[in-house]
Amino acid sequence: xxxxxxGRPYLYLAPTLxxxxxxxYLPIARLVxxxxxxxxxxxxxxxxxxxxxxxxxxxNPLFWRALGQTCTYxxxxxxxxxxxxxxxxxxxxxxxxxxxVFRTLYYTPVVMPTVAVAALALWLFNSNGGIVNYFLARLGxxxxxxxxxxxxxxxxLILVSIWKNLGYYMLIYLAALQALPxxxxxxxxxxxxxxxxxFFSITLPLLRPTTFFLSVVAxxxxxxxxxxxxxxxxxxxxxxxxxxxxxxxxxxxxxLQLGMAAAVSLVMFALVLTLLGFVSWALNR
Amino acid sequence: xTPPALRFAGVGKRFGNTRVLEDFSLEIAEGExxxxxxxxxxxxxxxxxxxxxxxSLSAGEIFLRxxxxxxxxxxxxxxxxxxxDYALYPHMTVYKNMAFGLRRHGVPHVEADxxxxxxxxxxxxxxxxxxxxxxxxxxQQQRVALGRAIVRDPSLYLxxxxxxxxxxxxxxxxxxxxxxxxxRLGVTTLYVTHxxxxxxxxxxxxxxxxxxxxxQIGPPIEIYRKPANExxxxxxxxxxxxxxxxxxERDSGHLLVRTAxxxxxxxxxxxxxxxxxxxxxxxxRPEEIKVAFASxxxxxxxxxxxxxxxxxxxxxxxxxxxxxxxxxxxxxxxPAQPTSFAIEAAGCTVHLFDRxxxxxxGHFVSA
Numbered sequence: 001x002x003x004x005x006x007g008r009p010y011l012y013l014a015p016t017l018x019x020x021x022x023x024x025y026l027p028i029a030r031l032v033x034x035x036x037x038x039x040x041x042x043x044x045x046x047x048x049x050x051x052x053x054x055x056x057x058x059x060n061p062l063f064w065r066a067l068g069q070t071c072t073y074x075x076x077x078x079x080x081x082x083x084x085x086x087x088x089x090x091x092x093x094x095x096x097x098x099x100x101v102f103r104t105l106y107y108t109p110v111v112m113p114t115v116a117v118a119a120l121a122l123w124l125f126n127s128n129g130g131i132v133n134y135f136l137a138r139l140g141x142x143x144x145x146x147x148x149x150x151x152x153x154x155x156x157l158i159l160v161s162i163w164k165n166l167g168y169y170m171l172i173y174l175a176a177l178q179a180l181p182x183x184x185x186x187x188x189x190x191x192x193x194x195x196x197x198x199f200f201s202i203t204l205p206l207l208r209p210t211t212f213f214l215s216v217v218a219x220x221x222x223x224x225x226x227x228x229x230x231x232x233x234x235x236x237x238x239x240x241x242x243x244x245x246x247x248x249x250x251x252x253x254x255x256l257q258l259g260m261a262a263a264v265s266l267v268m269f270a271l272v273l274t275l276l277g278f279v280s281w282a283l284n285r
Numbered sequence: 286x287t288p289p290a291l292r293f294a295g296v297g298k299r300f301g302n303t304r305v306l307e308d309f310s311l312e313i314a315e316g317e318x319x320x321x322x323x324x325x326x327x328x329x330x331x332x333x334x335x336x337x338x339x340x341s342l343s344a345g346e347i348f349l350r351x352x353x354x355x356x357x358x359x360x361x362x363x364x365x366x367x368x369x370d371y372a373l374y375p376h377m378t379v380y381k382n383m384a385f386g387l388r389r390h391g392v393p394h395v396e397a398d399x400x401x402x403x404x405x406x407x408x409x410x411x412x413x414x415x416x417x418x419x420x421x422x423x424x425q426q427q428r429v430a431l432g433r434a435i436v437r438d439p440s441l442y443l444x445x446x447x448x449x450x451x452x453x454x455x456x457x458x459x460x461x462x463x464x465x466x467x468x469r470l471g472v473t474t475l476y477v478t479h480x481x482x483x484x485x486x487x488x489x490x491x492x493x494x495x496x497x498x499x500x501q502i503g504p505p506i507e508i509y510r511k512p513a514n515e516x517x518x519x520x521x522x523x524x525x526x527x528x529x530x531x532x533x534e535r536d537s538g539h540l541l542v543r544t545a546x547x548x549x550x551x552x553x554x555x556x557x558x559x560x561x562x563x564x565x566x567x568x569x570r571p572e573e574i575k576v577a578f579a580s581x582x583x584x585x586x587x588x589x590x591x592x593x594x595x596x597x598x599x600x601x602x603x604x605x606x607x608x609x610x611x612x613x614x615x616x617x618x619x620p621a622q623p624t625s626f627a628i629e630a631a632g633c634t635v636h637l638f639d640r641x642x643x644x645x646x647g648h649f650v651s652a
Contacts, residue, residue, distance in 0.1 A: 183372035186339050189359040190366045191386030191437075201385065205376045 028269075034262035041256060053259045054267075063264065065239060066247040069154060073225055073243060077158045078218045082211070084162065085169030090199075092170070093177045103174070107167035114164070118231035121160045122147070147233060150240035157228050157241055165221070169214055176210040177203070212283040216276055223272050244268050288351030290315040290473040291336070291441060297344030298331050298497075305331050306497045309345070313490075316471045318464070320505075322484040323494035324520070329477045333443050336475060337366050350440060360389075365434035366443040370450060371426045373418040379405075379429050380414040386437045404436040407466070424455040431463070435470065442467070442474040448483060460486060481521050485509065493517045515566060515643035518636050522570045524600065527610055531567035531637070533559050542567055542637065545605045546585070547630045549651035559637065559646050566638040571600065571613035573634035577627045578620055586625040601626060 035053055038046035057063050088106060092099055109117065124132050125146035133143045146156045180203065188198045204211075226245040229235060235242035235250070242250075244264060252261030289312040298306040306328040313319045321329040334340040336347055338359030346353050354362055365386070373382050380401060387397040405411045408428045418426055427447060434442055447463070448456045464487050467474050478484055484491050485505045493500040493508065493516075501513035512518035519526045531544040540558050541550040544567050551558060559565060577584075587603040587610060594600075599619045603610045603626070612626070630651050637646040 181370075181372070183368050183370060184374060186337070186359075187366070187368060187372040187374070187433075188385070189339065190337055190362075190364060191433075192360045192389035193385070194360055197389060202374065208376075 031262045031265060034259055035266055037259060039258045041258075046259075049259070053263045057260060057263050057267070062239060062242065063247060066242045066244050069241065070223065070225070070243040072154060073158060074219065074222045076155075077161060077222050078215065080158070081162050081166060081169055081218055082214060085166055085214070086173050086207075088166065088170045089173035089177055090203075092174055103171070106170055109164045110167040110171075112164070114227045115231060117160065117164050118228055121156075121228075122232055125156055125160075148237055150237055153233055153237065153241045157225075157232065160232075161222070161225065161228055165218075169218065172214060173207070173210060176207055180206055208283060212279070215279050215283070219275055219279065220272060223268065223275075287315070288348065289313055290317065290350060291319075291475065292348040292351075293332070293345065294348065295345035296332070296335065296342055296347060298328070298335065298340070299343045304497055309497075309499060311492060311499070311502065313473060313475065316473055318467050318474045318476065318487060318489045320476045320478060320484040320488035320491040321494060322478060322481060322488075322491050322520070324479055326496075327494040328497040329479075329494050330445055333366075333445050333475060333477050336441075337364055337443055338362050363440045364443060365437045365439040365441075366445065367430050367434050367447045369446045371418070371430040373426060373429055373433070375418050378415055378417055379410065379421075379432075382418070382429060383433050383436045386433065390437070400436050400438070401432075404432045407435070408432050408462075423451050424459060427451060427455075427459055428462075431466070435466065438472075440473065442472055442476075444474065444476040446478055447476075448478075449480070463487065481523070485521075493520060495520075511645065511648050512568075512636060513645050515568060515638040515645075518568045518570075518638070518645075522568075523613075524571065525609070525611055527569045527571065527574070527608070528638075529567045529569075529605065529608055530640075531565050533561050533563045533565060535561040542635065545608065546587075546610060547628050547633075549630050549633060549635045549649075551649055552652035558649075564640055565646060566640055566643070568636040568638060569633060571611045572598075574612045575629040575632040576601070576612050576614045576618070577629050578618075578623060578625075579627075584627045586627055588625050589623045592623065 033045065036048060036050060038049050038053075040046055092103055092106075124130055127133060127143060127145045127148050130146070132146070136142075136144065144152060146152050184202055184206075185198055188202050193201060224245055225243050226249065229241055229243055229246045230249070233241045235246050245268070248261045248264040248268070251257045251264060291311075291313040293309050293311045296306065296309040297304075309328075309332060311319075321332060323329050331340060335342055335355075338354070338357065342355045346355055348354065349362065349364070373379075374385065377385065383401045383404065384397055387400065392400070401414075402411065405414055408431060410425065410428050410432060413421060413425060413429070418429070421429065427450075430447065444463075448459055451459060460483060476483075476487060488505050490502065490504050491508065492502045493513075495516050500517050501508050508517060509521055512521060515526075515528070519528075527546075529544040529546055531542045534541055534543055536550075539550055540561065541548055542565065549567070587605065589601050589603060591602040592599060593602070594616065595613075597616055599614050599616050601612045601614065601619070601623065603612075612628075633651045634648070635651055636648050638644065639646055
């Protein structure tokens with residue numbers, strides 16, 4: 001084979017590698033550099049500070065609070081979304097009439113713009129005169145301070161994001177369920193397995209690849225929660241809904257601490273990678 | 286008196302307006318190997334699925350050892366089924382596939398282990414116990430599927446075309462094994478197939494179905510010798526039944542049937558034969574036709590259009606008018622390159638069918 005022939009595969013890979021390098025890997029390297037220096041505005045990267053920025057970051061109680069709140073958000077919203085999506089998919093996988101309508105209804109929020117959903121949620125969950133509290137009042141429940149209480153704000157954000165994203169996870173689970181071979185379930189019934197045993201012994205294990213894919217997608221997406229926070233609460237009240245990405249955004253674009261913002265982003269990056277490694281290990285055991 | 290192992294009483298099935306099965310009644314004795322034979326869409330698989338509980342009944346009742354079962358969910362019927370595509374649990378090892386049903390039925394761990402190992406030994410799949418289904422060949426998967434049924438020790442086996450996904454060589458081996466195992470275990474078996482060879486070789490008794498209606502029930506040899514109608518005769522003929530129009534005539538006291546390919550006579554005064562003058566359909570199986578190759582004057586010759594060598598036997602294809610004529614003859618009786626053949630009426634087995642409904646009117650060996 002000629003030298004050109006041997007190099008040919010790399011030639012084909014080059015366009016992708018160039019684009020990925022320029023817009024992904026190079027910025028990541030730049031981010032690492034930024035976190036180790038004291039960059040100002042403009043093009044100057046400033047003096048080297050070593051790990052000083054990280055030391056400052058780890059001594060900032062707001063960072064730890066944002067990290068804690070992000071984790072709460074992730075570890076409640078991901079399992080809840082997955083479980084609800086699977087439950088819905090199981091319901092919608094029945095041979096009943098009018099299910100197409102329900103499938104469409106559950107998927108509608110996914111295609112709605114986030115800003116519209118946020119505006120709608122602000123109106124629904126308004127503590128004074130919001131429609132949710134109005135109906136709760138008619139049921140005799142006293143008004144809930146949805147977005148204005150430090151206790152309720154995170155659960156409310158979780159609720160809104162689940163409502164927005166559920167349809168996507170449901171649809172993927174539904175597609176996976178419909179691809180499962182039916183004779184297996186017939187065989188399991190004759191082997192004496194009732195509906196619950198069939199679910200845990202056949203359905204759930206066979207859905208494992210789908211569950212893996214969806215947990216990865218959900219973990220990454222929910223760690224990066226930003227839009228609902230920015231649109232609905234700006235991290236408040238008193239930082240009760242401040243999460244890592246919003247914290248980084250504040251550091252970088254409100255306080256112009258670009259080095260700090262870079263450090264936060266990298267810590268988050270490492271956290272997500274570790275978590276994905278764990279999920280991959282747990283589901284492929 | 287002990288009730289039959291399995292009894293169908295007036296069982297019917299409709300899917301919407303489509304009638305799949307009509308007034309199906311049958312008794313299967315304890316330990317019997319019963320085969321449902323018919324072309325696809327005849328309702329045989331529906332019968333199996335209704336017995337398993339995977340399909341509801343539209344009419345009638347099914348009794349398992351005297352107990353009505355149509356309202357018992359499949360998980361509580363004491364029935365094991367072997368599926369056409371095996372339906373092995375892909376995420377479980379062979380061992381766990383076999384253990385699943387035992388565990389669900391509350392068999393203690395030690396006993397389950399002993400039963401799995403014994404069954405695996407019987408089927409020669411001990412070395413496969415730790416493997417997953419996708420690591421097995423078709424024949425091995427089939428054995429595991431059988432093992433999963435056998436290990437349960439149920440009161441009834443249902444088998445839905447279990448051999449149809451295997452290649453010819455493996456199929457005949459597994460067929461023999463199934464028959465042998467069923468004899469040894471003595472478990473009542475209901476087996477569905479569209480392959481008449483499988484039905485003939487496996488069945489103690491069989492039923493031939495067509496469009497949801499039972500055509501004939503009986504031991505294979507009886508159905509082969511005396512098909513109840515033209516459909517059954519056609520279905521049990523390989524490669525195909527020769528059918529010609531015929532007329533019953535009386536010649537010096539003897540009854541005979543005259544056809545385009547020859548004249549066939551009753552040896553004795555035809556008992557129960559149609560009256561002279563009746564017009565009938567005459568069916569002859571390829572292997573029931575006697576063929577001669579010496580050209581005798583006055584005997585009609587049929588040009589050989591195609592020769593198929595099956596090994597010990599040879600198929601010769603020809604025509605009589607518009608009707609195709611196929612014969613099956615021992616290979617050593619056929620010359621090297623046959624150009625034409627004649628039919629020796631004497632010794633041919635002849636089946637007579639009603640020209641209207643196709644019901645059998647009589648069967649005889651021509652004199």
